[in-house]
Amino acid sequence: AQKVTQAQTEISVVEKEDVTLDCVYETRDTTYYLFWYKQPPSGELVFLIRRNSFDEQNEISGRYSWNFQKSTSSFNFTITASQVVDSAVYFCALSEAPMNTGFQKLVFGTGTRLLVSP
Amino acid sequence: DSGVTQTPKHLITATGQRVTLRCSPRSGDLSVYWYQQSLDQGLQFLIQYYNGEERAKGNILERFSAQQFPDLHSELNLSSLELGDSALYFCASSPRPGVAETQYFGPGTRLLVL
Numbered sequence: 001a002q003k004v005t006q007a008q009t010e011i012s013v014v015e016k017e018d019v020t021l022d023c024v025y026e027t028r029d030t031t032y033y034l035f036w037y038k039q040p041p042s043g044e045l046v047f048l049i050r051r052n053s054f055d056e057q058n059e060i061s062g063r064y065s066w067n068f069q070k071s072t073s074s075f076n077f078t079i080t081a082s083q084v085v086d087s088a089v090y091f092c093a094l095s096e097a098p099m100n101t102g103f104q105k106l107v108f109g110t111g112t113r114l115l116v117s118p
Numbered sequence: 119d120s121g122v123t124q125t126p127k128h129l130i131t132a133t134g135q136r137v138t139l140r141c142s143p144r145s146g147d148l149s150v151y152w153y154q155q156s157l158d159q160g161l162q163f164l165i166q167y168y169n170g171e172e173r174a175k176g177n178i179l180e181r182f183s184a185q186q187f188p189d190l191h192s193e194l195n196l197s198s199l200e201l202g203d204s205a206l207y208f209c210a211s212s213p214r215p216g217v218a219e220t221q222y223f224g225p226g227t228r229l230l231v232l
Contacts, residue, residue, distance in 0.1 A: 033218055045208060045223035047120070052218065091161065095217050104217045105151070105176055108161040 002027045004094050006109035013082050014117055021077040021112045023092030029053075032096040034068065034075045035106065040088040048090075051075065082116045089113045121145065122224035124209050130230045136197040139227045141209030143190055147222075149173070149215040150192040152184055155226070156205035167192055168215045199231045 003026040013019045025034065036048040049059065051068050059066045063080045079086055093106040121144035131137055143150050152164040154177075163176035167186035178184075181199075186192040196203060206226045212219035 031217065035220070037223070042225075043206060043228070044120070044225040045210075047220055047222055050220050095219075104212075104215055104219060105163040105166065105174060106153075106161075106221060107163070110160050 002029075002032075002094050002096055002107045004092050004107055004109035006090075006092055006112050008112045009110070010113040010115065012115045012117065015083060016081050017116075018078060018080050019082050019114065019116075021079075021090050021092075021114065023075045023077065023109060025073050025075065025092070025094045027073075027094060027096055029096045032094060035093040035095065036066065036075075036077050037091045037093060037108075038088045039091065039111070045091070048077075079114075082114075084116050084118055087114060087116045120222040120224065122147075122209060122211050122222055124207075124224035124227050126227060127225065128228050128230075130232065131199060132232055133199055133201060135199050135231075136195065137199065137229065139194040139196070139207055139209075139229075141192045141194070141211075141224060143192070143209075143211030144222055147211035147213050148190065149212045149219070150186055150190070151210040151212075151221055152178075152192070152194050153208040153210065153223075154205045155208060156202075159205075161208075164194070166215065173215055196229070201231050204229055204231045 005024045032053045038046045067076045089111045091111045092109045123142045149168045164178040166173040184194045210221035210223045
């Protein structure tokens with residue numbers, strides 16, 4: 001069965017520090033997608049990134065970067081020079097589907113709460 | 119703003135009651151998903167619709183039901199409410215139901231059952 005583990009329940013940093021949020025996943029499928037979502041205090045879920053299982057290139061978007069390693073089943077998220085506005089709960093999610101069913105669901109980790117203080 | 123709308127934003131009701139949560143997907147999206155976020159269960163998939171038809175069920179209770187209408191909006195009906203149903207209910211949408219699709223989430227409906 002598919003599973004996503006975010007072992008870090010809460011991380012506190014001071015502004016401008018770099019921080020890495022860990023995500024480890026389990027799946028039997030060879031084709032799957034990994035996602036990160038951000039949930040700020042206001043409650044909505046904001047899509048950050050999607051990565052497919054065949055693309056292990058790291059991705060950088062501004063202060064955000066993602067490291068996908070199939071060998072360790074990890075998809076870690078790093079925020080460089082953190083800011084107070086980065087304070088939120090971050091969720092890693094896995095999407096997979098049995099062949100030809102067209103059925104897709106996201107399996108979420110338990111989330112990591114990031115607190116960035118001034 | 120993801121383009122997915124959900125109403126109402128907040129809902130307070132009593133045990134035993136029935137409520138309806140409404141979702142409008144992003145323009146052009148045919149697939150709608152419902153999720154429940156609670157403190158003890160985390161984010162859990164409930165049900166998926168595609169172009170009006172139910173595609174998959176997750177951990178959805180029999181007291182809960184949903185449908186997707188011809189205009190593609192969806193409603194989640196929760197009946198015989200219990201205290202444990204208090205949660206944040208999210209709707210998400212994607213253009214199609216496939217594994218590669220990114221699901222965009224609405225702002226959620228926060229349900230409090232007293």
